[in-house]
Amino acid sequence: MTAAPILVFENVVKRYGALTALAGVSLTLHRGEVVCLIGPSGSGKSTLLRCANALDPLDQGRISFDGHEVRSSETSVRLVRQRMGMVFQNFELFPHLTVLRNVTIGPTTVLKLGQAEADARARKLLAKVGLADKETSHPSALSGGQQQRVAIARALAMEPALMLFDEPTSALDPETIGEVLSVMKTLADEGMTMLVVTHEMDFARRVANRVAVFDKGRVIEEGTPQEIFTAPKVPRTRDFLSHLGWHGESK
Amino acid sequence: MTFDWNIVWSSLPRLLDGAWMTIWLSVVTMLLAIPGGLALALLRLSGIKPLAMAATAFVEFFRATPLILQIYWVYYVLPAYFDIQLSQIATAIVGLACNISAFNSETFRSGIVSIRQGQWNAGLALGMSRFSVFCRIVAPQALMRVLPALASTWVSLFKDTSLVSIIAVSELSYVALQIRAETYRILEVLTAMAALYWLMGYPQAKLVDWIHHRFKVAE
Amino acid sequence: MDINLTPILTSWPFLLKALGMTIFVSVMSTALGFVIGTLVGALRTYGGRMTNVVLGFYVDSMRAIPLLVILVWTFFAFPLLIGASINAVTAGIAGLGLHLGAYVSETIRAGLTSVRRNQMQAGLALGMSRFQAIRTIILPQAIIRMLPALGSLFVIAIKDSAIASVIAVPELLRQTQIVAGKTFRPFELYTAAMLAYFILCYPVARGVDRLYRRLSHLGSS
Numbered sequence: 001m002t003a004a005p006i007l008v009f010e011n012v013v014k015r016y017g018a019l020t021a022l023a024g025v026s027l028t029l030h031r032g033e034v035v036c037l038i039g040p041s042g043s044g045k046s047t048l049l050r051c052a053n054a055l056d057p058l059d060q061g062r063i064s065f066d067g068h069e070v071r072s073s074e075t076s077v078r079l080v081r082q083r084m085g086m087v088f089q090n091f092e093l094f095p096h097l098t099v100l101r102n103v104t105i106g107p108t109t110v111l112k113l114g115q116a117e118a119d120a121r122a123r124k125l126l127a128k129v130g131l132a133d134k135e136t137s138h139p140s141a142l143s144g145g146q147q148q149r150v151a152i153a154r155a156l157a158m159e160p161a162l163m164l165f166d167e168p169t170s171a172l173d174p175e176t177i178g179e180v181l182s183v184m185k186t187l188a189d190e191g192m193t194m195l196v197v198t199h200e201m202d203f204a205r206r207v208a209n210r211v212a213v214f215d216k217g218r219v220i221e222e223g224t225p226q227e228i229f230t231a232p233k234v235p236r237t238r239d240f241l242s243h244l245g246w247h248g249e250s251k
Numbered sequence: 252m253t254f255d256w257n258i259v260w261s262s263l264p265r266l267l268d269g270a271w272m273t274i275w276l277s278v279v280t281m282l283l284a285i286p287g288g289l290a291l292a293l294l295r296l297s298g299i300k301p302l303a304m305a306a307t308a309f310v311e312f313f314r315a316t317p318l319i320l321q322i323y324w325v326y327y328v329l330p331a332y333f334d335i336q337l338s339q340i341a342t343a344i345v346g347l348a349c350n351i352s353a354f355n356s357e358t359f360r361s362g363i364v365s366i367r368q369g370q371w372n373a374g375l376a377l378g379m380s381r382f383s384v385f386c387r388i389v390a391p392q393a394l395m396r397v398l399p400a401l402a403s404t405w406v407s408l409f410k411d412t413s414l415v416s417i418i419a420v421s422e423l424s425y426v427a428l429q430i431r432a433e434t435y436r437i438l439e440v441l442t443a444m445a446a447l448y449w450l451m452g453y454p455q456a457k458l459v460d461w462i463h464h465r466f467k468v469a470e
Numbered sequence: 471m472d473i474n475l476t477p478i479l480t481s482w483p484f485l486l487k488a489l490g491m492t493i494f495v496s497v498m499s500t501a502l503g504f505v506i507g508t509l510v511g512a513l514r515t516y517g518g519r520m521t522n523v524v525l526g527f528y529v530d531s532m533r534a535i536p537l538l539v540i541l542v543w544t545f546f547a548f549p550l551l552i553g554a555s556i557n558a559v560t561a562g563i564a565g566l567g568l569h570l571g572a573y574v575s576e577t578i579r580a581g582l583t584s585v586r587r588n589q590m591q592a593g594l595a596l597g598m599s600r601f602q603a604i605r606t607i608i609l610p611q612a613i614i615r616m617l618p619a620l621g622s623l624f625v626i627a628i629k630d631s632a633i634a635s636v637i638a639v640p641e642l643l644r645q646t647q648i649v650a651g652k653t654f655r656p657f658e659l660y661t662a663a664m665l666a667y668f669i670l671c672y673p674v675a676r677g678v679d680r681l682y683r684r685l686s687h688l689g690s691s
């Protein structure tokens with residue numbers, strides 16, 4: 001990989017009281033790269049994502065984004081967050097706003113874009129995620145898959161340099177998972193840098209450039225999908241994959 | 252402007268008598284308004300149309316009009332037009348008890364209906380009567396949900412007793428306003444009155460918070 | 471028992487004006503109470519520990535002291551302290567608003583804390599400041615969720631405005647007393663006043679419930 005690093009975790013430690021959620025994580029994302037994080041529940045994947053844009057402060061180590069350290073000082077953090085999109089497991093759309101307003105609220109309040117300009121940008125993105133006809137609906141009127149696609153559009157409206165996805169499909173009905181994954185695949189194909197926590201092994205195998213396996217707050221193995229899924233070196237990885245019903249053979 | 256705080260100390264016995272009356276009125280009213288509220292709630296849920304409607308009308312009326320006006324109404328209207336002679340204290344208790352019963356009935360009603368139909372069904376399926384399902388299964392669960400609201404109503408009641416000063420019941424605010432008129436030490440006496448209410452009411456407000464916290468329903 | 475409606479028929483313009491004053495005082499004190507309550511509720515939820523303690527003292531004191539006492543103190547005692555007189559309507563609105571504000575703040579606080587933590591995170595993740603996230607995301611949802619409770623506080627404000635009669639604010643109860651005293655027909659007058667309050671309060675309570683049923687989905691994240 002010759003592209004420049006954009007997001008670098010160096011020896012990141014995060015504790016919640018007595019519990020060590022991240023026990024020294026180092027990981028580098030390069031521009032245009034898609035990295036999937038997999039690992040058992042409670043292993044610290046969401047925590048890593050929240051630390052990446054300083055929604056949670058670190059205890060030790062350092063995270064840098066585009067060459068600058070991500071610190072918890074209010075102003076610098078906000079600049080970082082503007083350039084990092086985040087997609088949550090439970091969508092976290094704003095229920096009191098229409099679909100269109102959900103997408104424009106970032107640009108208008110944070111980037112101080114005019115309403116008309118923000119609307120135009122939002123409509124383009126809604127069309128891109130296939131929801132152009134839903135702009136006047138409220139989130140409660142949408143299916144889970146549609147809500148998650150709106151959430152992706154909302155994050156993209158800030159024109160981020162990097163997207164963080166925290167299990168974007170695990171709260172969805174099986175029949176709507178595909179529509180979200182295909183939007184994500186399109187983004188990846190367009191060259192978006194993405195850090196994706198997922199249990200969709202098929203997606204990880206087909207879309208990721210690299211896969212990092214998490215366990216107990218550490219990256220226990222890292223490699224290309226090929227390496228991880230066909231020849232995992234660490235026994236814990238093998239256990240985890242077989243637990244998910246994945247036995248290494250690719251189609 | 253000079254203030255003479257001695258007046259507060261010399262009037263303290265009278266003020267404390269008034270405070271005692273305030274507490275007494277609150278207790279007596281609540282003792283009447285708990286059965287009163289429960290009866291109204293059960294009437295509303297009884298499914299007997301005319302009774303339910305009458306109870307509903309009573310409750311809605313007392314909840315949607317000012318207590319202070321209800322007290323005047325009981326005071327002037329009962330004796331003059333229905334030939335019922337009540338002492339001032341009795342008038343105050345009737346007014347307060349009707350009002351608080353109406354609020355309690357809403358508390359009890361929502362406590363009872365908040366218990367899922369499944370709980371009724373489970374009890375009935377065991378062969379229990381509706382009455383014993385209510386007493387043994389629904390009511391104990393409802394009580395937990397009702398207690399915080401009852402506690403809040405208690406504090407409102409405690410404060411609302413000040414309104415019966417308008418018909419010369421000698422509770423704390425009436426006594427204080429009397430002393431004010433006798434001595435013209437307006438600031439001192441009114442401040443003492445507020446301080447006494449504060450001393451009594453503040454711990455109650457804290458207790459209500461504790462009860463709300465303790466019995467918070469985990470949905 | 472005879473009923474004589476003449477006093478009402480002859481003094482209705484006077485009473486109608488009083489009803490207008492009741493509405494004016496209720497609306498103004500509600501507005502004041504909602505402004506105070508929203509500020510206090512938000513500051514207690516998101517401000518520091520000291521802010522919470524100081525404002526908590528205000529809130530709990532208002533919950534402890536009867537409104538009548540607050541009104542009487544504001545109108546009769548407070549002017550002696552500052553050495554200037556306040557008119558009854560101003561004192562009434564101020565006292566009612568300060569008292570109501572405490573209850574509004576408790577409602578707002580409960581609403582704010584009931585909005586899921588992740589909603590704040592979603593706002594922050596877009597690069598919003600905490601203040602922006604509270605103002606545009608959390609507070610609107612809290613208000614929608616708390617609509618029934620806020621609606622009943624408005625009804626309470628209408629009913630409580632009658633207590634301002636003790637400091638001679640010329641609102642409905644006060645003027646009803648005057649007419650009743652002059653005409654010796656308390657039954658007709660107090661009953662009429664009762665109906666007027668009922669007609670004012672009952673639709674507000676019902677209207678808020680209906681509004682809430684239409685809007686509740688906007689508050690459930």
Ligand SMILES: Nc1ncnc2c1ncn2[C@@H]1O[C@H](COP(=O)(O)OP(=O)(O)OP(=O)(O)O)[C@@H](O)[C@H]1O
Pocket residue numbers: 016019021039040041042043044045046047048
């Ligand atoms: N705000 C918090 N306070 C205390 N403990 C927390 C907090 N957030 C996470 N944890 C704990 O940190 C550990 C890691 O949690 P995290 O959510 O990062 O796991 P995860 O890998 O994302 O798991 P999942 O697949 O279930 O989402 C867990 O044990 C969790 O209970």
Ligand SMILES: [Mg+2]
Pocket residue numbers: 045046047166167
């Ligand atoms: Mg997680």
